Amino acid sequence: MELLTAAEMRAIERAAIESGVATGRELMERAGRGVVAAILDWRPALARAPGRAAVLCGPGNNGGDGFVIARHLKMRGWAVDVFLLGAPANLPPDAAENCSLWREMGAIRPLTEAADGRRSVHDLVIDALFGTGLTRPLEGAARVCAARSWRRFGGAGAVVAVDVPSGMCADSGRALQAEPSDEAAATKCDLTVTFHHERLGHRLAQGPSQLCGDVRVVDIGLAGVPAAAARLGAPNRPGLSKTIGHKYSHGHALILSGGVGRGGAARLAARGALRVGAGLVTLAAPPAAIIENASRLDAIMLRSVKGIEGISELLVDRRINVVALGPGLGVGENTCAKVGAALANEERGAVLDADALSSYQDEPETLFRLTRGRSVVLTPHMGEFGRLFPAVAEKLVAPAARGPAFSKLDAARAAAALAGCIILLKGPDTVVAAPDGEAVVVSAHYERACPWLATAGAGDVLAGMIAGLIARGFHPFRAAESAAWLHQEAARGFGPGLIAEDIPERLPAVFRDLGL
Numbered sequence: 001m002e003l004l005t006a007a008e009m010r011a012i013e014r015a016a017i018e019s020g021v022a023t024g025r026e027l028m029e030r031a032g033r034g035v036v037a038a039i040l041d042w043r044p045a046l047a048r049a050p051g052r053a054a055v056l057c058g059p060g061n062n063g064g065d066g067f068v069i070a071r072h073l074k075m076r077g078w079a080v081d082v083f084l085l086g087a088p089a090n091l092p093p094d095a096a097e098n099c100s101l102w103r104e105m106g107a108i109r110p111l112t113e114a115a116d117g118r119r120s121v122h123d124l125v126i127d128a129l130f131g132t133g134l135t136r137p138l139e140g141a142a143r144v145c146a147a148r149s150w151r152r153f154g155g156a157g158a159v160v161a162v163d164v165p166s167g168m169c170a171d172s173g174r175a176l177q178a179e180p181s182d183e184a185a186a187t188k189c190d191l192t193v194t195f196h197h198e199r200l201g202h203r204l205a206q207g208p209s210q211l212c213g214d215v216r217v218v219d220i221g222l223a224g225v226p227a228a229a230a231r232l233g234a235p236n237r238p239g240l241s242k243t244i245g246h247k248y249s250h251g252h253a254l255i256l257s258g259g260v261g262r263g264g265a266a267r268l269a270a271r272g273a274l275r276v277g278a279g280l281v282t283l284a285a286p287p288a289a290i291i292e293n294a295s296r297l298d299a300i301m302l303r304s305v306k307g308i309e310g311i312s313e314l315l316v317d318r319r320i321n322v323v324a325l326g327p328g329l330g331v332g333e334n335t336c337a338k339v340g341a342a343l344a345n346e347e348r349g350a351v352l353d354a355d356a357l358s359s360y361q362d363e364p365e366t367l368f369r370l371t372r373g374r375s376v377v378l379t380p381h382m383g384e385f386g387r388l389f390p391a392v393a394e395k396l397v398a399p400a401a402r403g404p405a406f407s408k409l410d411a412a413r414a415a416a417a418l419a420g421c422i423i424l425l426k427g428p429d430t431v432v433a434a435p436d437g438e439a440v441v442v443s444a445h446y447e448r449a450c451p452w453l454a455t456a457g458a459g460d461v462l463a464g465m466i467a468g469l470i471a472r473g474f475h476p477f478r479a480a481e482s483a484a485w486l487h488q489e490a491a492r493g494f495g496p497g498l499i500a501e502d503i504p505e506r507l508p509a510v511f512r513d514l515g516l
C-alpha cells in the first residue's frame, strides 16, 4: 500500500479533475459522504441512535468536506452544530458551494464559540479545520479546539478527523509548533478518515502514536499513485519460501562476536540469521571467548579468530556471502578495523549495527567511503543515527515550524544518499530507504502494534535477520524491509513479556501463518 504526501495527493486530484474523471465538487461530495459512512461503520451504535454532532470547519477545502459531512449527518437524523473559522465569503469555490447548501439546512457559528470552556454536549466532534493545506502552526480558536481535544472536548463521545488531525503535518506526522518553547498543537482524534491512500503522516512520528486514533481510507474514485511514492513495508512472501536447494544455496552468514562475556548480542544476531533461513551461520569470536560460546551454540558454527588478520583469513572463503557486525564489539578503532575487513570484498553483503556505527561518530565520511555503492545495510536507532548524520538528525529534532515538515522518511532518504547504501532507521515507524529514494515505512502501529519490541537485544536479532536474508540472496533493501516486518510480526504473535531471545523462536509460527 502506498503512502502519499500532500503534494502527491494534490497532483492525483488535479489529474482526475483535468481529465474529466470527476469535478472538485464531486470529489468533495464523495469525501464527505465517505467520512460519514466510515464513522457509522466504525461505531455502529452511532448509526443506530443519531445524536448531536459538532462540525468544526476550516477556511479551505477540508472545511468544505466538513459542510458535506454536516449535511449528510443531518439527513440521517443528527442534530448538527456547525462552527466556521473565518468568513464564508473567503472559502474556496467548492467549499463555498457546500457552505451555501448547509446554510439552507442550518446555522453557522464562529469557531470561537466551540473553543469556549463549556462542557461539550456533542456525541461526535468532526475536525474539518485543516487537512493537507496546513502551512503553519495552529493559532487562536483552532489552537484552543485542538487543545480541548486532548480532554476529549470535555466529554464528547468521539473526535473524528477529516483527512488528518488538524495541526498535524500530513507528510511527517509531526504537530507544527512555532518555537521550541511553544507546545505543538494538533487535534487528538479517535478516528481519522482519509481518502484514496493513507498519507505518510498517518504512519510517522506522533501521527499514529498520539493523534490519528484509528485510520480508515475511503475510496473517492481516484486512480493511480506516483512511481516515487513511499510504501508500507511488507514481507516479500514469495522470496521467503524455500522450495529447492541445499544448505549452501541458502547462503552463509558470518556474525562477529565481542570478547569474553560480551557475546550475547552476536549470539542473538546469529540465532536470528539462522531462524530466518540462512543455510549456514558462523559466529566468529576471539580465542578467549570460544569456551563461552561453545557452551551456548549448536547449529550455529563457531570459529576462533585472532585479531583483524583472523577475520580476513576467514573471509577468504567466498561462500560466506554476508557479514553482520557491531553488536557487542565496543566503540573504537579496533571495531573500525573490523568493519574495514568485513567490507574488503566488494561482492559480499554486510549489515552494520550498534558499535560498528558509533565507532565512526568522529569521522562518518570514512565509513561512507566504504559503504557507498555497496550491498550494505546500516541499522541505526535514533541515537546512532544522530552520531552518523548529525546535520540530518538536527533537522528532524528541530521544531516543525512549517508544513510540510522534514520527516523521518526524508531523514532516512537523506542518510541513504550520504552513505550510498541502505538505511534502516528504527522505531515503531521503522523507515527503510535506498540512495535512489525508494523508501518504505515498516509500521508497528494500529493493528500491528508491538511495543514489547522495545527490549534489550531486539535490535541485535534484527541485524542478524537482515544478514540471514541477504545470505539467502535478497537484495539488501528487500532484506531490511522483510526482516523488519517479520521481526514485528514475531513480537506481535508472542505478545507481552517478549524478550529478545523469543523473537527468533517465534519465526517458525510467523512463516506458518504466511503459508510457507
Ligand SMILES: NC(=O)C1=CN([C@@H]2O[C@H](COP(=O)(O)OP(=O)(O)OC[C@H]3O[C@@H](n4cnc5c(N)ncnc54)[C@H](OP(=O)(O)O)[C@@H]3O)[C@@H](O)[C@H]2O)[C@@H](O)CC1
Binding pocket: 009, 010, 012, 013, 027, 028, 031, 058, 059, 060, 061, 062, 063, 064, 065, 092, 129, 130, 131, 132, 133, 134, 135, 136, 137, 138, 139, 162, 163, 164, 195
Ligand atoms: N486532494 C484531494 O484529492 C481532495 C481534497 N479534499 C480535501 O481538501 C483538503 C485540502 O484542502 P486545501 O488545500 O484547501 O487545504 P486545507 O487543509 O483545507 O487548508 C488550507 C487553508 O488553510 C489556511 N491555513 C493553513 N494553515 C493555517 C493555519 N495554521 N492557520 C490558519 N490558516 C491556515 C490556508 O491559507 P494560507 O496557508 O494560504 O494562508 C488555506 O486557506 C484535504 O485535506 C481534504 O480534506 C477532499 O475534498 C476531496 C479530495
Ligand SMILES: Nc1ncnc2c1ncn2[C@@H]1O[C@H](COP(=O)(O)OP(=O)(O)O)[C@@H](O)[C@H]1O
Binding pocket: 354, 381, 426, 427, 428, 430, 444, 449, 450, 451, 452, 453, 454, 455, 456, 457, 458, 459, 460, 461, 462, 487
Ligand atoms: N514501540 C515500539 N514498537 C515497535 N518496535 C519497536 C518499538 N521500540 C523499538 N522497536 C524496535 O525494537 C528494536 C530495538 O532495537 P535497538 O534500539 O537497536 O535495541 P538493542 O540495541 O537493545 O537491540 C528495533 O527494531 C526497533 O525498531
Ligand SMILES: [K+]
Binding pocket: 062, 127, 128, 129, 130, 131, 161, 162, 163, 164, 165, 166
Ligand atoms: K482535519
